[in-house]
Amino acid sequence: xxxxxxxxxxxxxxxxxxxxxxxxxxxxxxxxxxxxxxxxxxxxxxxxxxxxxxxxxxxxxxxxxxxxxxxxxxxxxxxxxxxxxxxxxxxxxxxxxxxxxxxxxxxxxxxxxxxxxxxxxxxxxxxxxxxxxxxxxxxxxxxxxxxxxxxxxxxxxxxxxxxxxxxxxxxxxxxxxxxxxxxxxxxxxxxxxxxxxxxxxxxxxxxxxxxxxxxxxxxxxxxxxxxxxxxxxxxxxxxxxxxxxxxxxxxxxxxxxxxxxxxxxxxxxxxxxxxxxxxxxxxxxxxxxxxxxxxxxxxxxxxxxxxxxxxxxxxxxxxxxxxxxxxxxxxxxxxxxxxxxxxxxxxxxxxxxxxxxxxxxxxxxxxxxxxxxxxxxxxxxxxxxxxxxxxxxxxxxxxxxxxxxxxxxxxxxxxxxxxxxxxxxxxxxxxxxxxxxxxxxxxxxxxxxxxxxxxxxxxxxxxxxxxxxxxxxxxxxxxxxxxxxxxxxxxxxxxxxxxxxxxxxxxxxxxxxxxxxxxxxxxxxxxxxxxxxxxxxxxxxxxxxxxxxxxxxxxxxxxxxxxxxxxxxxxxxxx
Numbered sequence: 001x002x003x004x005x006x007x008x009x010x011x012x013x014x015x016x017x018x019x020x021x022x023x024x025x026x027x028x029x030x031x032x033x034x035x036x037x038x039x040x041x042x043x044x045x046x047x048x049x050x051x052x053x054x055x056x057x058x059x060x061x062x063x064x065x066x067x068x069x070x071x072x073x074x075x076x077x078x079x080x081x082x083x084x085x086x087x088x089x090x091x092x093x094x095x096x097x098x099x100x101x102x103x104x105x106x107x108x109x110x111x112x113x114x115x116x117x118x119x120x121x122x123x124x125x126x127x128x129x130x131x132x133x134x135x136x137x138x139x140x141x142x143x144x145x146x147x148x149x150x151x152x153x154x155x156x157x158x159x160x161x162x163x164x165x166x167x168x169x170x171x172x173x174x175x176x177x178x179x180x181x182x183x184x185x186x187x188x189x190x191x192x193x194x195x196x197x198x199x200x201x202x203x204x205x206x207x208x209x210x211x212x213x214x215x216x217x218x219x220x221x222x223x224x225x226x227x228x229x230x231x232x233x234x235x236x237x238x239x240x241x242x243x244x245x246x247x248x249x250x251x252x253x254x255x256x257x258x259x260x261x262x263x264x265x266x267x268x269x270x271x272x273x274x275x276x277x278x279x280x281x282x283x284x285x286x287x288x289x290x291x292x293x294x295x296x297x298x299x300x301x302x303x304x305x306x307x308x309x310x311x312x313x314x315x316x317x318x319x320x321x322x323x324x325x326x327x328x329x330x331x332x333x334x335x336x337x338x339x340x341x342x343x344x345x346x347x348x349x350x351x352x353x354x355x356x357x358x359x360x361x362x363x364x365x366x367x368x369x370x371x372x373x374x375x376x377x378x379x380x381x382x383x384x385x386x387x388x389x390x391x392x393x394x395x396x397x398x399x400x401x402x403x404x405x406x407x408x409x410x411x412x413x414x415x416x417x418x419x420x421x422x423x424x425x426x427x428x429x430x431x432x433x434x435x436x437x438x439x440x441x442x443x444x445x446x447x448x449x450x451x452x453x454x455x456x457x458x459x460x461x462x463x464x465x466x467x468x469x470x471x472x473x474x475x476x477x478x479x480x481x482x483x484x485x486x487x488x489x490x491x492x493x494x495x496x497x498x499x500x501x502x503x504x505x506x507x508x509x510x511x512x513x514x515x516x517x518x519x520x521x522x523x524x525x526x527x528x529x530x531x532x533x534x535x536x537x538x539x540x541x542x543x544x545x546x547x548x549x550x551x552x553x554x555x556x557x558x559x560x561x562x563x564x565x566x567x568x569x570x571x572x573x574x575x
Contacts, residue, residue, distance in 0.1 A: 005140035010067045012157040017187045034175045035061050036354050038191035040160055040204055043070065044135065045322030045339035046197035047142035051089045052347035054149040056470065058354055061189070062152065063180060065159035065203075069143070072299035073134035073225050076255055077333035080120070081424040081449060082340045083127040084547070088470055091145045092127075095138065099131030100254050105236035107418050109403045111243050115413050119421060124528045126452050126463040130333070130421070132255045138336075158182050160198070163207045169316035170360040176317050193350060193363075194318045197343075202324035208315060214308025214378065217329065219389045220272060222264040222302050224281050228295035229258060238418040240388075240403055244287035249388050251419075252288075259298055262288065263330075265389065272302040305329040307378045307385070314367035321346055326374035328381035331388060331419030338377050341424060342370050348470065348545035357499055358569040365432055365570065373425035380420050387417035424449045427548060434542075434551035434564040442534040450547045453529035455506070455522040464506075464529050467520050470545045472565065473502040476556055477530060479537035480509035490558045491519060499565055506530065544568060 039050045042064035050062045078086075078095065086092035103120040106113055119129035146152050162179030176194045180187055196204040205211070237252040239245070248265035255261055264284055266275055274280060281300055286293060309326035313319060322339030346366045352358035390396040405412035427433070427447035434446060444451070453464045468475075474494060476483070483491070483505060494501045503519035506529055524530050533541065533552075540556040542564050543549060551564040 003140065005069050005136040006071060008069060008140070010154075010156045012067060012183055013155075014182075014184050015153075015155055015158075015187070017189060018182070018184055034190045034192045035059060036191070037061075037193050037195060037350055038063065038176070038178065038189060039195045039197060040064075040178075041196070041198035041322075041324070042066075042139070042143070042154065042156075043197060043199065043322070044075070044138050044142060044336055045343050046195070047139065047146055048085070048089060048340050048343040049195050049197060049321060049347055050152055051142065051146050051149065052343060052470070053351060054146070054152040055089070056347065056351040057151070058351050059151045060153070061155065061191070062146070063155045063158040063160065063178075063189070065157065065198075067156040069136045069139040071136070072301060073136070073255060073259065073261060075135045075138070075333075075336035076132050076253065076261055077337075077422075078131050078133060078138065078340075079333065079337045079422045079424075080125065080127045080129050081422075082337050083131065084452070084465055085340055085344050086142075087127075087466065088547075089142070089145060090148075091141045094141045095133055096127065096131060098137055098141075098256055099133035100234055100256055101128035101131050102234050102236065102254075103129040104233075105238070105418075105421075107403075107406070107416060108237065108239040108242065109400075110239075110241055112407075114403055114406045114416070117413075124452075124454055124526060126454075126465070132253050132261070134255055134259070135336070137256070155180075155182075160203055160207070161186065163194075163204055163318065165316045165318070174317050192317065192354070195346065195350075196318055196320045196324050197322045197339075198324050200323040200327050202320070204318065205310070205320065205324055208318065210310060210315065212308040212310050212325075212327065214306050214327070215382070216304065216306040216308075217385050217389065218268040218304075218391075219385075220266040220268060220270045220275070220302055220304055221330075222266055222270075222275055222281065222284070223300065224262045224264070224285055224297060225255070225299040226260045226262060226285055226295045227258055227298045228260060228289070228293065230254075230260060230289070232260070240399075240418070242288075245284065249418075250288065266302070270302070275302050276300050303330075305385075307382050309371070309374045309378065312367055313370055313374075314363060319346060319363065319366060321370075325370070326378070328377050329385045331384040332377075332381055332421055333419075334377040334381055334422045337422040338373060341373065344546045345370055351545075352569060359571065362570040365430065369425075369427050369430055372427065372429070376425050377422070384417050384419045388419070432544070432550060432568045432570070434560075434567055436552065438552075438554040440534050440552065442532065444533050444541070444549050444552070446549050446551055448549050450543060450549060451532050453524070453532055454526055455529060456525050457520070457522050462522065464522065465547065467504050467522055468543055468547055469502045471502045472499060472545060472550075472568070473504060473541075473543040474561065475504045475506060475533075475541040475543060477506045477533070477535035477537065477539040479530075480507065481537045482507070487556060490556065494558060494561060495519070497562070499569065506535070542568070 167174035251263040253261040321342040
């Protein structure tokens with residue numbers, strides 16, 4: 001039975017702090033015990049953060065000022081990296097099954113195809129480059145996963161109206177008390193850490209007197225979600241100056257349920273109220289589809305956009321994620337995807353700090369790494385916007401010349417920018433990395449997100465990323481040589497250490513089947529894992545819980561791995 005996620009409404013229930021207003025902590029103190037983490041905002045970023053923490057054993061309270069999911073399709077384009085994260089959160093397959101998978105995009109000038117690009121030209125990946133899926137489905141699937149977690153409590157109609165930080169940040173006595181307004185009145189909610197995933201207008205950011213800075217672009221765009229039967233292929237189509245919408249740009253995407261997303265550039269002088277009316281929208285859609293096309297308008301919005309971010313994503317024990325921390329134009333699908341990557345980066349670090357396995361300063365690296373990623377997204381998004389919406393005659397001449405040259409010349413296609421699609425940040429300069437001491441080639445540098453490859457596990461088809469889990473992972477490539485007894489003993493010691501490693505042994509033959517107890521043996525059936533990680537027999541990778549490469553060596557050495565782990569956890573004296 002299909003669920004209409006746009007019409008769901010969730011019941012408000014009084015919480016413990018309201019039903020037991022005099023409740024005291026276990027020691028009889030006046031303050032109730034602090035929850036380890038409070039997440040504010042039940043959008044994709046807040047839900048992903050809460051699920052990730054709960055899966056790692058951290059009790060979480062998630063509060064939201066509403067009692068429903070998003071209206072309209074909003075974010076629709078989710079990248080392979082986000083799908084890999086959703087897989088780890090336990091709902092990736094549902095996303096892919098419902099979503100529209102695509103890899104190919106086309107760029108048009110007027111009514112002529114300029115060129116075609118493929119975002120995933122090579123085989124051997126579990127997930128497509130992108131899926132298109134309405135945000136309310138993403139939120140619905142994440143919510144249903146969250147409701148399965150016994151240590152994750154969701155509180156609807158709970159609006160944060162006050163924020164007070166208590167104690168010295170970085171110490172165990174530091175916490176945050178939120179004033180939460182509900183239909184039953186206000187109450188105080190205390191947490192050791194608060195994740196503010198409360199959207200672009202972030203009430204928490206405003207309550208703390210913080211702001212975001214950047215550039216607002218003087219242009220307006222119309223989003224029309226159109227329900228129709230159409231024979232357009234499942235591709236991303238972008239027109240510059242099409243005959244049906246001259247001197248402007250248009251973007252076409254297919255979504256599930258026979259819904260098509262059409263973005264029309266309108267210009268800065270367009271009246272946003274007038275342009276949302278059916279009398280204005282329908283003629284624009286009909287000009288694209290033809291006079292006899294049959295369609296229904298499902299959702300319409302007119303927007304301007306900005307590229308901006310907070311100066312710092314961490315303020316004491318309050319950490320900002322997603323749109324509350326940064327915002328970009330929609331070209332390139334960088335908003336929701338970067339927010340999901342914020343969640344992944346933050347969750348494992350919070351879990352390690354709360355378990356006492358890492359210093360609180362590890363959370364500073366959440367801020368620095370994701371600020372770097374936000375800057376990269378803002379830079380690319382700004383370039384896309386400047387190309388799509390030239391603001392001077394010279395810029396327009398340059399753009400049109402590039403587009404015309406792109407028909408025949410590859411170098412010009414590199415300059416064409418209809419919205420460079422989201423890619424995960426490579427955290428090359430992270431203080432958590434251990435620099436290469438050996439010679440490697442390829443993309444899997446320290447700080448890079450891991451890539452997938454087809455493998456076999458116990459004789460059954462599988463995928464490499466699914467073997468990495470959400471703990472620190474040591475991945476040893478042994479080729480067809482197997483693993484000698486000394487290496488097996490060393491691997492066993494690592495697995496039993498203070499920071500237990502998930503161990504993966506990648507073999508090209510049968511010799512790797514007998515290894516240290518508890519190691520996961522995978523067979524590189526096509527050699528793609530070995531090639532993509534530039535591996536030789538003896539190559540060892542240390543991988544973070546968010547599946548970024550932390551360190552790598554040509555020969556496995558326990559002391560080197562221990563030192564790299566200390567650095568990755570900000571143990572004093574290493575980072």
